[in-house]
Amino acid sequence: MTNNQGxxxxxxxxxxxxxDIPIAIPTGFDxxxxxxxxxxxxxxxxxxNYGCFYNRKTNSWWITRYDDVTSVFADxxxxxxxxxxxxxxxxxxxxxxxxxxxxxxxxxxxxxxxxDDLAEEILARLDSSxxxxxxxxxxxxxxxLLAHLIGVPQHALPQFDQDIRAMHDGSGxxxxxxxxxxAAFHSIAALFRQLLLEPQSPDSRGQKNDLLSQIRERTxxxxxxxxxxxxxxxxxxVDVINIESSLANTLFLxxxxxxxxxxxxxxxxxxxxxxxxxxxxxxxxxxxSLYTTREVERFGxxxxxxxxxxxxxxxxxxxxxIFTNPxxxxxxxxxxxxxxxxxxFRIDGLASAVIxxxxxxxxxxxxxxxxxxxxxxxxxxxxxxxMRSLLRRKKNLHLVNPSSVHLTTKxxxxxxxxxxxxxxx
Numbered sequence: 044m045t046n047n048q049g050x051x052x053x054x055x056x057x058x059x060x061x062x063d064i065p066i067a068i069p070t071g072f073d074x075x076x077x078x079x080x081x082x083x084x085x086x087x088x089x090x091x092n093y094g095c096f097y098n099r100k101t102n103s104w105w106i107t108r109y110d111d112v113t114s115v116f117a118d119x120x121x122x123x124x125x126x127x128x129x130x131x132x133x134x135x136x137x138x139x140x141x142x143x144x145x146x147x148x149x150x151x152x153x154x155x156x157x158x159d160d161l162a163e164e165i166l167a168r169l170d171s172s173x174x175x176x177x178x179x180x181x182x183x184x185x186x187x188l189l190a191h192l193i194g195v196p197q198h199a200l201p202q203f204d205q206d207i208r209a210m211h212d213g214s215g216x217x218x219x220x221x222x223x224x225x226a227a228f229h230s231i232a233a234l235f236r237q238l239l240l241e242p243q244s245p246d247s248r249g250q251k252n253d254l255l256s257q258i259r260e261r262t263x264x265x266x267x268x269x270x271x272x273x274x275x276x277x278x279x280x281v282d283v284i285n286i287e288s289s290l291a292n293t294l295f296l297x298x299x300x301x302x303x304x305x306x307x308x309x310x311x312x313x314x315x316x317x318x319x320x321x322x323x324x325x326x327x328x329x330x331x332s333l334y335t336t337r338e339v340e341r342f343g344x345x346x347x348x349x350x351x352x353x354x355x356x357x358x359x360x361x362x363x364x365i366f367t368n369p370x371x372x373x374x375x376x377x378x379x380x381x382x383x384x385x386x387x388f389r390i391d392g393l394a395s396a397v398i399x400x401x402x403x404x405x406x407x408x409x410x411x412x413x414x415x416x417x418x419x420x421x422x423x424x425x426x427x428x429x430m431r432s433l434l435r436r437k438k439n440l441h442l443v444n445p446s447s448v449h450l451t452t453k454x455x456x457x458x459x460x461x462x463x464x465x466x467x468x
Contacts, residue, residue, distance in 0.1 A: 066092045071100030073330075073353075074455045082329060082452075082459070083370070086358035095342035103332075103351040104344065107358030109365040111342055112397060113388040115333060115354050121341075122333040122352060127214040128276040130221060131228045154192070154424050161188055162432035173443060176433070176464050177291050184429055185287035192421075193274075194253030199234060206230045210275075211284045215456055228275055235271035240264075282399070286422045288327035288460045290429055292450065293318050295461035296325060296372050297430075298442050303374050308434060314427040316381060317374040322360075323396035324372045325450060327458040329357040331399040356397045357459075365394045383419045440468035 066088060072078050078085050089096050090107040097104055106112055115122050128134065165184050174180070186204045195203050206227035213224015238255050239262070254274070262270045297304040297317060307313050335350045346352065361369035367378055380395035388395055398419075434440065442448060443465045452459045 068093075068096065070098050073098065073101065073105075079452045079455065082357055083361065086355055086361070089355070090358050090362060095344045095346075097344070098353075101351075103353050104346055105353045105355060106342060107355040107362075109359040109362035109394065109397075112354045112356070112359035115352060116331075116388070116397070121336055121339045123336050124331065124333045126276070127279050128228075130214050130216060131225045133228065133232075133272060133276060154421065155428060157191060158188055158425050158428040159432060161191065162429050163436075166432060166436050173465060173467055176294065176466050177462060180433065181287060181291050181294070181429070185290060185425065188425055189283055189286075192254060193278075194238065194255035195234070196238075203231070203234065206234075207278065208284065210279055211282065214279060217454070228279070231278070232272045232275040235274050236268055239267045239271055281418045282328070283418075284458070285327055285399075286418075286425055288458050289318065289322055289422065290426045291461045291464075292325045292327055293321040293426065293430065294433075294464060295448060295450065296321050298440065298464060298466065299445060299448065300372050301441070303372060304440075306374050307430070308438065311431050311434070313374050314430045314434075315423055316376075317430070318423060318426045319379060319381060319396060320372060320374050320376055322398050323366070323379060324360070324370075325459070326356050326360060326396065326398065327460050328399045329452075329459055330355050330456060332456075354397075356399060359397050383423075437466075437468045440466055443467055 068085065068088060069075070072085055073082075086107050089105060093105075094108070094111065095104050095106050106115065126134075162184055165180055165187075169176075169179055182204075186207070187200065189207075190200050190203060209220075209223050209227035210231060211224070213220040213222070213227065215221075235255065239259050258270050258274065297307060303317070307317055331354045333352045333354060335346050335348055335352060338348050339346045339350075360366075363369050365378075366376075378393060380390045380393040382390050384390055384395040388397065448461065448464055450459045450461050
């Protein structure tokens with residue numbers, strides 16, 4: 044064995060023969076139009092034939108089996124996921140105590156009441172015979188709820204909405220989106236800095252529980268800039284857009300599976316089960332990228348230090364060894380965990396869906412402490428309240444043209460989301 048680890052790994056790659064390739068899958072498959080349209084047939088081939096597939100075109104290793112994917116997420120010694128904010132050359136200051144206390148207080152304070160009031164307010168305006176509920180309801184609801192919890196004023200909401208989306212779109216290293224995303228990131232940080240420096244009005248003091256008010260009370264003036272940047276990073280790392288996308292996909296699945304929608308109408312407590320099942324069946328985030336921190340021998344392969352390992356969430360969540368009839372959407376599925384995983388992938392003896400983005404803040408490294416609330420609680424509450432409110436008001440909700448609705452991906456590694464639902468009812 045040579046001490047030159049890179050050379051040793053390269054030599055092993057060269058020894059791979061056709062006998063090591065059970066079925067031909069074209070390199071660069073993940074950038075093809077066919078894969079973007081429907082990734083599941085290719086992921087099924089990968090899962091059935093490869094423990095680990097080397098994609099030469101993108102120099103990445105793909106794993107698609109549930110046990111393998113979850114083992115990589117749990118192995119923080121050998122695999123790491125760099126913070127998205129590094130693409131914008133931004134790092135938060137270590138402000139664990141004021142920031143995490145503020146997040147906990149803001150997220151947990153009457154979120155269900157706030158979400159319910161907001162949903163009813165938006166739904167009251169949907170009085171036409173036909174409504175496009177993604178653009179008219181899902182997006183306004185999710186962004187206004189986020190702005191309310193943070194404390195972004197109404198006049199700043201349009202720019203905030205635009206910047207949040209651009210910031211997330213630009214974190215994938217695409218040159219054009221990166222430039223726009225970086226500008227959006229700094230715009231959000233500047234907005235937070237401005238709002239933190241504004242004096243709180245006397246009549247609202249002690250009554251506001253939004254995130255910026257909480258941070259303002261706990262942060263010395265000379266640390267305001269750092270707190271504003273840290274909050275912008277937090278919104279990027281926890282992927283707040285994933286909440287909106289998961290609501291859109293859940294409604295898409297319910298409206299394209301009328302028998303499952305009937306179950307929700309009969310028992311609205313199943314709304315959270317519908318969301319959990321949609322995250323398993325059709326997660327918005329299809330894949331999560333990690334890197335090896337050292338040379339690792341795993342899945343029958345020798346992965347060099349610094350290797351890009353693509354954990355296919357979509358492949359894992361439809362693993363037939365874990366879930367019965369995984370391609371079926373069943374809100375009353377009995378083989379899916381129904382409690383928050385809290386960092387584990389199995390609970391109550393059942394597997395939970397792999398959900399990138401909805402993680403405990405403690406997973407974001409040393410910047411956030413172990414007592415942080417997870418985004419799972421916020422997301423599950425926000426989504427289920429929105430679903431219940433919509434279905435109560437529109438009990439006969441149905442699609443105008445079912446054959447025209449789809450989940451779409453704009454670009455490789457992008458979210459797979461329902462972007463339009465024209466409905467009646």
